[in-house]
Amino acid sequence: MSARGKLVTAVVAGAALTLVAGVPGALAQGPWVAPPEAKSLKNPVKGVGDAKKVVETNCVTCHGASGHGDGPAAAALPPPKPANWTSVAVQKQTDGEIFWKISNGRGAMPPWKHLPEKERWEVVNYIRSLKGK
Ligand code: HEC
Structure with missing residues (x-):
């Protein structure tokens, strides 16, 4: 293959990868792993605020009233x-x-970026409060 041909192939392959990565749910098989930079994000919020309400409005239809995924x-x-x-x-x-x-x-799990960041952290704290329940 010519150098130009190789370049075209590389560009097309790169575009296809970007496309797949950019479509939520395109890779919704297997374990769901957050990117490494997410792991060390610091939780700046204490307490659950109105998270119970936020969860009742947005999450319990899928995750269940007690968060068991039912x-x-x-x-x-x-x-x-x-x-x-x-x-x-x-x-x-x-x-x-x-x-x-x-x-x-990812996949059927909708993105919740439109909820204020503080609310999302409070939901994280709420999920923590359910540990082992
Ligand atoms: C339409 C159904 C639906 C709604 C509504 C929904 N989820 Fe989900 N959620 C899912 C599905 C399906 C998965 C599994 C996704 C996967 O593994 O690809 C999931 C996974 C998750 C996970 C990841 C757990 C893990 O595997 O690490 C968290 C956390 C979560 N949801 C929180 C929430 C919160 C908080 C809300 C409300 C603000 C919410 N979800 C609303 C369907 C939903």
């Missing part, structure tokens, strides 16, 4: 199912990782 909409969704917030799999993540996932979403 909301009324969960049955109709294909895997991966809404996460069980009380599980070790969720609780072992850092606040930053949970915050990042809430903000960005």
Whole structure:
């Protein structure tokens, strides 16, 4: 292949990768891992504020009233199912990782960037309060 041909191939492959990465849900198989920079994000907020209300309005249809991932909409969704917030799999993540996932979403999990940052951190604190429940 000519040098120009190689360049074109590289550019097309790069564009395809960018496209896949840019479409939420395009890679919604397998474990969901937040990017490394999310891990060390510091939680600047103490307490849960109105998080219970925020969660009741926005999350319980999928994640269930007690956060076990068993909301009324969960049955109709294909895997991966809404996460069980009380599980070790969720609780072992850092606040930053949970915050990042809430903000960005994946597949059937919507992104919640439109909620004020403070509210998103309060929701993280609320999810923490459900640990082992
Ligand atoms: C329409 C259904 C739906 C709604 C509404 C929803 N989620 Fe989710 N959520 C999901 C699904 C499905 C997953 C699993 C996504 C995956 O693994 O690809 C998920 C995963 C998560 C995770 C990641 C857990 C993990 O695997 O690490 C968190 C945290 C979360 N949701 C929080 C929230 C919060 C907070 C709200 C409300 C502000 C919310 N979700 C609203 C469907 C929903």
